Amino acid sequence: MRRQLAAILGNMDHRIELGAFLRHRRDALRPEDVGLLPGGRRRAPGLRRDEIALLANISTDYYERLEQGRGPNPSSTVLGRLARALRMSSDEREHLYVLAGQSPPPSFRTDNHVDPGLMRVLDALSAATPALVSDDLGTIIAQNPLNVLLLGRYAERPPPENNQVWRWFTDPRCRTLFLEHQHEELGRGYVAGLRAGLARHPHDPAAEALLAKLQVGSAEFRNLWGRHELAIPRSTLKVMQHPGVGRLELRCDVVISPSTGQAMVLFGPQPGTDAGERLALLRTRGTDSFAE
Template sequence: MDMDRSQLADFLRRSRERLRPEEVGLTAGPRRRTPGLRREEVVQLAGMSADYYIRLEQGRGPQPSTQMLASLSRALRLTEDERDHLYLLAGHRPPAGKPSGDHLKPGLLHLLDQLKDTPAQIVNDLGDLLAQNAMANALFDSVCVLKEGERNVVWRWFTVPAVRAPYPAEEHDHWSRVHVADLRAAATRRGGDAASTALIERLLAASEEFAALWELHEVAVRRTSRMRVVHPAIGPIDLDCEALLTPTEDQRLLIFTPPPGTDRSHLELLRVIGTERFGPSDPSVAATG
């Protein structure tokens, strides 16, 4: 299957120009002259090289990988039909079937875009982080890096020690069990499909802790929880995490809010940090992921 560079370039450019900054959680600003998103905004939303993306838009780039196409699809808010068209233009077959929950649900994406004053994320049932707003980036600092291959929060929890740093040490065992029980529920619902099986096998090989917890056969979908996050600039923040699941339970919107009756000033500080660090000039939110 051949890559159509000129058509791919045109499709990427038109998809970028039709998106308004507000649709991806950005502020347009008074001096914006570019219709739609800037190239650098797409680059950061997709987590890719600026030079590489510019070459794609100019019809000069090498064939993108399927992983890169998935990131671009999320960054540009493509529908499933548009995503399949993108794959074909790039010389790849579109993803077979759609049971994995990787393509963002429009309803969840719309809700995420409206949440400006509270941290929020979209994850699929296997724990792949598909999108998060600027306040979630600020809350978890650099831990939730949205680069291809690093989006699965379960994998990172059990294999990247730094991921646990924001959580009090005495709560690590609790969150380990939550992750494992939630993953088992997803694997059961999927009927042991290739994606869930591959993730579980990788975790079993990489983490003795995961393997021991997997043997307990605990099963529980994560729906609501109370948590404490120790932010390096703000200190301890107590939050309620509410999970809004899609009807098929393959994706969920996680919304982090202060418990009733508690001080909301920490969230205001987070909002300032998120705006300064991840605002229009540095929109490292996945739109994706």
């Protein structure tokens, strides 16, 4: 099927087709579909080009040239960002790569493409609930703004800095957010979850490289890995000491997509605590030195 599509497109100007496809997807979206406020008058339905450029972390001028069919062929990284910004399904994402003259990545996880269903939920929660999406190896591939303020920026970092298992065992700053008595339990959970993810992806070079780096970089990780514990992520209570708003008792609920294995983690206030008020304070402040 992929070869047939490439043959059909062989006599077309790929850049024009690519631009038309991007415009079609942009016109089909509404601000609320991507977590933006719908206010303000718009000359046409759909999102503006500058909004897509912002979501994809590229310049507006570059995106305009892509839609107009006069830009250079985008890289695989840019294509992945566009697919996420435009909330493409897996089939649409594959078509996007073919139009750009590239082979689609073989799985969601290889280019950090977010499960579309989880992405819609992430957008819907953006105003009030910190939430993130990670793959089954612990790599954070999407965060809403409140989650960035809560945990710091992961999703836009290069690998392995965007992986929460790697950061936990190699960056002491990550642990300062959590009370010390939780450190062992959290570390064991990260390792058990990574083992479960690796079991689903045998002989995956990227997964094996991450494991090798962790074993070299952390004696604590090697010790926990030797326990052979395996578990999928589950809902837990986490007590944080945030540098901006103080103590937070949060219920971390996990929703796993059966089709991709990606997990959404929602950080909700523990009933009977003031965590809700503190999260509201964090949202009101909008920026925090920890998140930069």
